[in-house]
Amino acid sequence: MENTSIHLVARPTKGITADLFDVRHVSLPAVAEGQLLIRQTYMSLDPAMLGWMSEDRQSYIPPVELGEVMRSSGFGEVIESRHPGFATGDKVTGMFGWQTYCVSDGKGVNKVTVDLPPEAVLSILALPGLTATQGLFNVGKPKAGETLVVTGAAGSVGSLVGQLAKADGLRVVGVAGGQEKCDWLVNELGFDGAIDYKSDDLAEQLAALTPDGVDIFFENTGGPIQQLIFDRMNAHGRIVVCGMIADYLSPNPAPGPNWIRIIKKRLTIQGFTMPDHYAEVPELLAKLVPYVMAGKIKYRAHVLEGLESAITGLPMLFRGENTGKLLVKL
């Protein structure tokens, strides 16, 4: 059987361009004892991929080596199994990479047992939902009645953070790019307010929407609004630093806020990444799934068609062009 795979062949020193990738067609080896063969049907494109592609060996997980299949999470079906834990027909998620088929020893492959379509699984229960759940509940420690501001609010993580916080009785304000996304946050997801970060009067909008200040700042983007939200943090506020997508591609990332307010308001600023918390995935899902099953969580997927659309699709994340969780349908 022939596998089509996309390999990383250069580092993204000048942004994400097609010449960083090489599409290859190779015959798959026979499935050995203890292995399973997965046909991938959907794969997820995520901002974290830029970090995985970069040379930075100081980061939280090793980079994708040049020549390797590009790393990604995906959804698929087991089409052959010589592994005792999996049977043909099982629906599974895992880090399958940019390829049509994946031979695995089963490590890190999770069976999907909830009755949800693949798009919902990847949009809610995979990396975005785990990230939102860990960041909001275990780092942000929300309390009913508090005010939460989330940047990248229409993104895969931010939209879940806001909905989970709303479900728990917080006032939720989202920051997103463009009126369409802002309308979606307020009209469809029930956010209390939304701010287009491209507006001229960010400080005024933020003040109007957070009359009692900000208790939790869930940061996905960086950019000039960071300072404005920081300036409205209340005493004992928590800042969850999950992403800085506006700065990842910048050769000179913008400075952050001065730290005097951290003292005056006794703030806690905490960064996290999911690879530290993979052991806690069962607990995170146990926390998240009830919200999903209770109908509290809406999502929208932005689905690209065909494996190779990943190459032109990934940069859309950094230009804010996706509307919803960016997925590739194979």
Add this chain to the structure above:
Amino acid sequence: MENTSIHLVARPTKGITADLFDVRHVSLPAVAEGQLLIRQTYMSLDPAMLGWMSEDRQSYIPPVELGEVMRSSGFGEVIESRHPGFATGDKVTGMFGWQTYCVSDGKGVNKVTVDLPPEAVLSILALPGLTATQGLFNVGKPKAGETLVVTGAAGSVGSLVGQLAKADGLRVVGVAGGQEKCDWLVNELGFDGAIDYKSDDLAEQLAALTPDGVDIFFENTGGPIQQLIFDRMNAHGRIVVCGMIADYLSPNPAPGPNWIRIIKKRLTIQGFTMPDHYAEVPELLAKLVPYVMAGKIKYRAHVLEGLESAITGLPMLFRGENTGKLLVKL
């Protein structure tokens, strides 16, 4: 009996100058039932005073109102008591203010039960020691073998933080102003290294002294070295934000580091101030006193003579002119 007191009569909009204060002489009222009269013998000058003098009602404790006696902590002796909890001759500490005598209802007045001279009590067991203990142990969570960098290391809090961390088996590097202070840190207090923040080669010195990176950054000062220490933070590092003395008087405080590293290294940055933790003072002293009694904690006091020396003494803290805990002997 006549009391001499120094009152705050203007806000420090252009630094701390003598015209902000007014020295007054008034007769003390008779001590009423439930009150005690304290003769203050030493008072403490602390960087936090600048905040207390300022108009900022957003801060962690209310400002000193104009016309009020300037706020300060001190050491004294009870010379008359109509309070059941105190007897004539008791040695006490408390927020007695810039004055020679203090009539108190006993709230916030603590009896000194350890056999230490007043200078040691104010240098170690009062605000500096409580602050160092809370910040290092409860925020920084040190582990033997880790590397700690403390700024303002020759200051009242920093010198205690470094010694406590050394006593617990950490590698300790201090940042201070001038060779004399650096020599004191290494030769007298046993720090593993010290850096004069006025040096040209800060990054090189820091790299040489922290070969395994930095696990805990105890920040007392701000200034350009902040970014350099931040850049050496290890995964899961903790940054304790205790003071920003370099920036308090600046009309345009310098920006802080970009937040990308907070994610990559999963850092926690936490600010704290002692008024949030006054209820925990007994536990903090129980933690701190054994180090003191075991001879692990050295200090030096910089003692000014006479109540009015507070006026010219306080600005010394912001110019780094004090060598040791700044005290006024009355």
